[in-house]
Structure formats: structure tokens, C-alpha cells
Amino acid sequence: MSTTADQRPIAPQPVALDTTVVTSWKAPIAFGIFTLLLLALAAFAPQPGDTTYRLSLPNDVIQLPELTVPAMPALWTVVVLLAGATAYSAFLVRSKRRVPLWLVVVYAILFMFGFLTWAGAGASLPMIGLLFGSLSLAVPLIFGSLAGVIGERAGVVNIAIEGQLLAGAFTAAVVASVTDQPLLGLVAAMVAGMLVGMVLAAFSIKYFVDQVIVGVVLNVLVVGLTSFFYSQVLAPNAATLNTPPRFDRLPIPVLSEIPIIGPVLFRQTLVVYLMYIAVALVWFGLFKTRWGLRVRAVGEHPQAADTVGINVNRTRFWNVALAGSIAGLGGTFFTIGSGIAFNREMTAGAGFIALAAVIFGQWDPIKATLAALLFGFASNLQNTLSVIGSPVPSEFMLMLPYVVTIFAVAGFVGKSRAPAADGKPYIKS
């Protein structure tokens, strides 16, 4: 037996343990429920006629032909396919394997196709409008979720996104109305959002007040303030103070003529283009730059950051402020982004949906954006279906975005891990 004098270096070895698969019946059960739902529609509420999908706008350069499917045969086909997918997922789980992501995606697309075909029977569905509207409705959610991602990556839970959006919407409307410059309104909105962020940061970082409570209180405060000013100042002087100019659509040459993608992505306003840039910048910044490394460090292990000379609380403060300004920018969508006058509580919970997108998106700017797009789609689906006169009661359709949110956050988040120090104040002794 060799003794301790043995000086061979131990090569780095993985500490991986033997593993087994922890199977979950979540996916097969959910698949089954949704399949039964469609089956029930097909069996008990059959819709005669054909469904037409319109894939181009009338004055597009390249015209795609319309896609017409007979509603009921298509629906039955989809139900059979979905039943097959359900059975396959159950088989996978039984044999101790995971349900792959592609199956979930294929299932979701098939389900949507089946549902749309049923709901739009006898009518024609404007797909461009549906997708364009989805993107538009997702814009404030995306800005909000970026604000959430930055805050939480730095270790501060930003519940005040709603308040920041609302403050942005209000300020943008007023400043743009007074100056007649939508750009100035945009800048003012960022400042307003940043101020809300700074209040959150000051209370939660300097005075260690519970972040969730400060955030909730701030939301209520902003609702109260903006409603007060709206009814006392804006409403009586609507012509001067609350008739914001709107950003013009700026089609991007060439790109805007690509079928489907062009009209949806590249015939948008400045706010939307800023959103594309913001998503890319935040992603790049968080994962490729010194700023991002430090932000993530203070959110994961503030003490470690402190011991290498990073000022944890200063870093957190300025990033929560930055997050606030991004959310404020998102708030402009509600007023100058759409050319609508400010109205009380006009953000209607978008900030909370954005928060859900942060979690659903696993604290990753790109994934959170995709989650926000999903929520935007759910909202706009409701609009589109009520326009074409769908048989679904509108109350149900209004619930749709929130139902999607609950399912998304509760059921299918998967193995995500929040930043380790998320929501915990850093108190030095």
C-alpha cells in the first residue's frame, strides 16, 4: 500500500454520479387533456365549411396563394395525430425516457392549427394580421421581461415592471403631446421608468426592505399617481396634454417584401426596431461582456463578487435603474407607440405577464422574448377570433393569455434555476 508521500496529481475528474431518469407524467397528461378538448369540439360542436388562411396582404409585391382546408376533415385528422403524439409520449414515459422538446413543439403547432381551423370555419383567417398583432402586443411584454431579466440576474426581483411600464406610458404621452416630438416622449419615458427603478433599488438595496413588497407598493403608487394626474390634469386638457403623436411605420426596404416575415417583422415602428436591438444587446451584454459577467456574479454569489473588489450594491443599484429605463421604454408602446391617448391603468397587467415571461424564459433574454411572443400571440388570437366571429364566447377568449401563462409557468418551465441570490439583499457585517 503506497503511503501519503505519493505526489501524483489527481486529474480533474467529473463528479457526475450514476443517474436514473426521473420520469414525469406531466406531458402525456397535458397532451391527453388538450387532445380530448379538440375531440370534444369535433364531436359536439362541429363547424361546417372551409377555413381559409390568408398568407399575404393585398398590396404585397409577392403574393402567396390562400390556403383553404375543409374544416371538419382537417380537425379530425389533427385529433388523430394528437392522439398518436399523446400515446407516443406516454410510451416514452413508461419506458423511462423523457418527452423531447420537438414533440412538444410539434404538438403545440398541430393543436393550434386544429383549433384555428375549427374556430375559423366558414371564414378566412388573416394570418399576417394575426402574427403582426401578436408581435405588437408582445412589444411591451418583451421590454418588460428584459427589465425583469436584468434585475433578477443582478439579484433584485423587479415586481415593479408594471409600474415602470405605466410610468413610461404616461410620461411619453404627456411629453410627446406637449413637445409634439415622439422621440422626446421616448426619452422621457425611459427617465420615468428609471426613476421608478431607482426607488425600488434604493429601498430594497440600501434599506433592505423586502423587494417584493416594495415592488407591489410601487405598482400601486404609480397607478394612483397616474390616475390622479389623468383625471385632474390630462382629462380637462386633453387637447394639449394628452394627444400624443405616434411613431410612423418605417418599412425597411427589401426586407419588408419577404413573404410573411416582411410584413410581420419589418413594417414596424421605431419602438419595435428598438426592441430587436435591445434584445440582442441585452443578450450579448449579459453573456459576452464585463458588465454582464459582473451583473451575473452579484446575482449568483454576491459575497464572491465582493471579495474580488466588485461593489455589489452599487452594481445592483445601477442595473435596477437600467432595467427600469428599459421597462419605461416599453411603456411608450401603449401611447406614442400606438398613437393612443393615455388612459388610467392602460397597461392592464402587462408587467406581471412580463414577469411570467422572465420565469418561463428561464432568466434568459432570448427565451424570455420567445415566451413574451407566445403570450402576445395568445392575446392577439383572442382579438382576431372575435373579429371573424368565432363560436367561442369572448369571455373564454379573454382568459386565454392568462391560462397560457399559468400553464407555461407552472407546468412546463422544466429544469430552470433562478440566479442563486435572486431576491436576497446583500448585507455586509
Next chain:
Amino acid sequence: MKLELRGITKRFGSLVANDRIDLTVEPGEIHALLGENGAGKSTLMNVLYGLYQADGGEVLLDGVVQHFEGPGDAMAAGIGMVHQHFMLIPVFTVAENVMLGNESTKAVGVLDLDAARAKVNEISARFGFHVDPDALIENLPVGIQQRVEIIKALSRDAHVLVFDEPTAVLTPQETDELMGMMRRLKEAGTSIVFITHKLREVREVADRITVIRLGKVVGEAAPTATNAELASMMVGRAVELTVHKEEPKLGEPALVVEGLTAVDHIGQLVVNDVSFTVRRGEILAVAGVQGNGQTELTEALLGLQPRVHGSIKLDGVELTGAGVRKILESGVGFVPEDRNEDGLVGGFTIAENLMLDRSESPPFVRAGNLQRGVLAEFARRTIEEFDIRAQEPEELVEQLSGGNQQKVVLARELSRELRLLVAAQPTRGVDVGSIEFIHKRIVSARDQGVPVVVVSTELDEVEALADRIMVMYRGRIVGIVPGGTPRDVLGLMMAGEVPAEGAAA
């Protein structure tokens, strides 16, 4: 670089953690700072590192007085620290951790990871560290993580390196390697402060030893001093370093575990097909480096693990799948690994903590009402019996020292009729005096015929208590060997090497 601390004083409220401490470390010297848990060693080093501001005294480097506002200043002055709890971000790579706070960047703040990798490779080649710069910290064994901490300090040109309890998480082999690294660093001219409470290591590697007790320097010693001399300096009185225990009077097999497997939420077999038997009147010590399934094993025994297969039988009764309450009622006593997290309610009084697991039935609760009188009487008796140093039974547990808190846990568990005692890390963060006492009580439980399972990462404790030693590695049993098996054999087993034939018990 020569480091001098002069008259460092640090107070926390009325507690004087450091009382006019002087310490000089010459260039190229390994200076050990020896003291018990809570003696003020870490406080002193946190003052040196700029994490705490001293209330008095000064820090000098090469004779120049320094003023550190924060760790950034200390690092800039050439002081590096290898923290007891590694200051590494688990989800970052080695290179990212090394560069954090000191990033090399290209234009507009874009990280230059190649430069960081090159630096890691250069330093690890210089000292033979073998660290992959792109590995994620959370996938590395602790021994390698510690090397990353050292690389981090060296990458900032540290001339004074402070090691705060560096061996607490290491296997004996890794400890020996660390000693080798410290010697190499010393030869390269680095001054090293080595904080520890382990006597063996101090004598092996230190050039000079300073002993502190209750925040004061109580003396210097040469590495030639004996264990007993150092221990009595540390504690302030003569201590028995070995527990006196009789040969075990073995009874029937009481705890029979067969094929026990515990699966965590991502499917890892944290306890992997473990089978063993503990007889009445026997102590089975479970040895192994922290994080090799010992914690989960004790939790599985108590019914705290959610996904468990296999069989746990106590006196013939199957416990697998039973709830925690049922298992406690069947006579299992449990001293959890982390008393603050799982063992005690800090804001409750000693008396309340003593009855935490008996809130269902008489004598402490009748018809839903707490029997205050019975409880107070019981608490007074127990406090005396277990030598818990407290003013009164109504004192809050969070105000007690670590040793006394642990005695409260032990008192609660041992004041019941037990048929099995499971104790995880029973003396972690406990002063030497209390260790003596706790060990005696565990041995006396054994002598009364209770089967005992003790989990410990400290080989001293394993040696002191074990009748048999079971070594775990990555969730599996490497082997079960008799008490008194030599340390180097245990050390190899803790690294996963199955012992040569003939060693099995």
C-alpha cells in the same frame, strides 16, 4: 512581502472578536494561526482582507501602513485569500471566475476569454495544478475548486496568501497535495498565513505557529511542539484528545439496510445501492469527503428523502416509506448535519427546542395545551445533565455558542427512549471542550445498547468513535473496515479506491 498586524482590535457590539492582536509573517514563511472555532481567526483575516474595518490597530506591508476600504484595495496591495467557503460562482467557468473583477477586455468591454484561459493555463502549469479553464465550477471536485481559488489569488499577483481552514473539505490525499502546493508557493517567495484548528497539519507544514484564544494571542509555538501542548494552549486547559471507550458489547443486528437507493430531483443516484447492518451497542462511523451521499443517507434513514428504493429495517420493522413522525416514534434519534438549518429553531427558547419533536402527546402537551410546568422542570434537568451553559431555560437558542446549541440537539434526542441514534457531523463548529462531552455521550448511548450511526468528514472523529467504519464515495459504499484502520487506507478509500483484500470487516 512582509506582513505585519499591529494591535488589531475588532468588536461586534459588546463582543471583542479580536483584542490587540499582533502578528508578523516574514517573506517566504508559512505562518500558522491556530485556534478553536470562534477564537477570532477568520475575523482577523477578514480585517486583513478589507472585508471588515478594524476598530483599532494597523496593517503593514513591507513596513508601510495600509488602509483597506474593501477587498479590492487588499488585492491591489498584494494580499490574496483562499476562503473557507470558496468564493467561486458555481455556474461560471474556471476562466470566468479567475477573471471576475479583474477582467481583460477587448473593445467596448467585451470579455477576452482567451487571455483569461491563457492565464489559468500559465499559472496551473507553473505550480502543477492541472485545471481546465473551461470547466464549470459546479462540476469540479472541491479539491480542484480550491486550486481555482489559489489561481484566482495568484492571477492578481498576490504576495501574501491567506488560507482560511483550507483542509476542511479535502480528503487526506488532497490535503497532502495542498501541503505540497503551499511549500512550492513558499519557495517561490510567497508569504502564507495558514488558519486552522487541526494540530497535525500545523505541525507538518508551518514554520511558525501563533495560537489565539477568545480573540487574544496566547502564545507562539514551534512546529516541534506536541499535539497535547498545542491543544492545551488552544483550549486553555489540558484536554483529552482521545475518547476513552470500552470494547463494544455487541448485541443483535438492529438496523438492517439493504439495497438502499435515493434519487435526487434530476435523477442522480445520490445514495446508490447501499447495504449495511448495525448491531446493538455498536457505533458505525460513515466516513467520506463531504458530498458523497452521507447527508442523503441519513435523511433517507429518517424518511426525509422523497425518492427512496430498497429496505430499511429497524428491529425487524420496515421503515422505508413511513413518514418522519412514524420513524421518530419508532425510536430513531437524529442529530442533523446543520443544526441551524434542521436541528433547532433559533428564535425559540432552549426549553421549547427540547420538546420540538414531542409536541403531539403527553407529558408536554395535554388536550392541545402546552404543559409549561412540566416543560420547565424537564428543561432544567436536561440543561444540567447535558452541561448546557445557559443562564436559564428561557434563553433563546440563537444566543448560545455552537457547542451549547449542539448539546441542546443532542439532549433532545438522547432524552428519549432510543432504538437507533443517527448523528451527522455531531461536532462540526463545536469547541474542543464540547467535542469531548458530545463524544462521551455518544459512546455512553452505545454502551447502553443503542445502535449508533455517526457520519463524519473528520477522520479524527471517525477514529475516536468508530467500532466499524463505512467509507462512502459518490453515493456508494467503498468498503466497511474495522475501527482503527490506518488513516492512509481510509484516505484512499475516501478517494474511491477499494481497499486491498483482508481489510474488509
